[in-house]
Amino acid sequence: MTVMKKLSRSEMAQRVADDILEGSYVNLGIGVPTLVANYLGDKEVFLHSENGVLGMGPSPAPGEEDDDLINAGKQHVTLLPGGAYFHHADSFSMMRGGHIDIAVLGAFQVSVNGDLANWHTGAEGSIPAVGGAMDLATGARQVFVMMDHLTKTGESKLVPRCTYPLTGIGCVTRIYTDLAILDVTAQGLKVREIVADISFEDLQTLSGVPLIR
């Protein structure tokens, strides 16, 4: 295959942001999903951080950092007017209690029925660390996954069955990759849009599971 034009991470973040409605309560996972915050424009979207922040604002200006105001990735953030602080049990009640409309998470693998693997490779000598991933996967009303379509070695991250340890069962609702946007449906993975310059047949060939047009 010739070199194909794929979405950059920023372009993927833009696509996710486009699908987030004003007034949504949203948790952006550590890593690439945090980029989504840069593309929400003028929409009032309530960003939640698991460590007890709702109404999270952008990064502070240099010199304005406050070590008591960080996000889940331990980066300095700010609080918007109207924002609030709360303790951990309240914060996870928001997540587990179905109050968060959308969680955007990274992933190692997503299965055809929406199982998510994103916390642990299970490799020998790796140290397991789960944080809030399982609570978000299980508790958010919608779980958007943002990931490359293929691994660095070219294998599909869409799989019949996750081979990495699971984060949650049947929890993913939509997948944004650098090649396509897909919905998890009862019938399987349905392509909403192909975002790279490839055909459906090309996308099918690259994906590890049958896709629905």
Place this chain on the structure above:
Amino acid sequence: MINKTFESVAAALDGIVDGSVIMVGGFGTAGMPSELVDGVIASGARELTIISNNAGNGEIGLAALLKAGRVAKVICSFPRQSDSYVFDELYLAGKVQLEVVPQGNLAERIRAAGSGIGAFYSPTGFGTLLAEGKETRVIDGRNYVLEMPLHADVALIKAEKGDRWGNLTYRKAARNFGPIMAMAAKTTIAQVSRIVELGELDPEHIITPGIFVQRVVAVPLAPISKANVN
């Protein structure tokens, strides 16, 4: 007159024994009661079980306690971080046990202990490695895992202001685990930036009422950065 304030960290920590189960507040370094943890190192207590969200950053606080070889077991949600090398080395050498708990289950197990709840069913972790061997139940068509409360002998937390009755306020996202850990331990020891006169804290703004706090000690903010005193 009731006075829960102590003159020094060492005095506030009196009575911590080998084998204690100790909760340590904080999310990363925000809310980490580093001076109290340093006090535990100085106390000489060992074979400790630590319940905390992380397993130490750099070589301060919890990381220093681990480095001093005082910790037998860590119960946490997220040990592996860019600067958790002290824990990483001990764990990979088999020198410290680890129980990884999803963060929401960790918070709720702590809350449950403080609230007198015997156990609870949580949907988090169902069907994963972290629920292996645990009792499960279907409630209204949804799968749940039975989770047990997490009690502690001692909770070490960091708050903003405290008074002699043990009432506490917090600062920004440094609140995190403080209020629930205060509820879950037999003895809760709070380090505060400032001790204020009784009545000075607005009762509408007290986050942790003094009933959950046994000891308070002032540890004034170190002038690390000007941003810290906003």
